[in-house]
Amino acid sequence: GAVVSQHPSWVICKSGTSVKIECRSLDFQATTMFWYRQFPKQSLMLMATSNEGSKATYEQGVEKDKFLINHASLTLSTLTVTSAHPEDSSFYICSARDPSLAFFGQGTRLTVV
């Protein structure tokens, strides 16, 4: 099946810094990708829809200025957590769809200290 790769798989950063997470579709083109957030022992919550060549669409309650999304090409979407705080520590997962199915990345564990 299709492969979606996230990088990095884990990152530790200091409070106040920004962190960029990459999501790549390795063997297919994805005009739309999705970013999810998962707190410990909780479900995945959709944060935003990343649209190639246009602005991302954010779900209600997600701060677009805090979670910057850029979908510069058909195979790459990035999520930047700006001015990170400890409460942003979470597991972030992206997904991309080939013509038949949505595929998920392996996730990025972000810890803000």
Add this chain to the structure above:
Amino acid sequence: AQSVTQPDIHITVSEGASLELRCNYSYGATPYLFWYVQSPGQGLQLLLKYFSGDTLVQGIKGFEAEFKRSQSSFNLRKPSVHWSDAAEYFCAVGAGSSASKIIFGSGTRLSIRP
């Protein structure tokens, strides 16, 4: 709005016993339905999906699920669980254009009793 409900937060079954995880959905049209499994600290693995056709779908690892429109349910079953099945299980519905946007249920944690 689309939503998925998994009423059981945590289930424990004995190894070799049968398993059924419940899932109810809310969706205006014919839903695209999925079951995913997540091991601790890991990403998601698709177990099975329903788009149309036969309402009993077979998945990987011996899992199956049955779509029941009248009950708005898509319960996951396995006749005999193995210790390696211990994980978090998420039911999900596909929404939006081509069902690309996946809406997840709250998950059910499965523990296996030796």
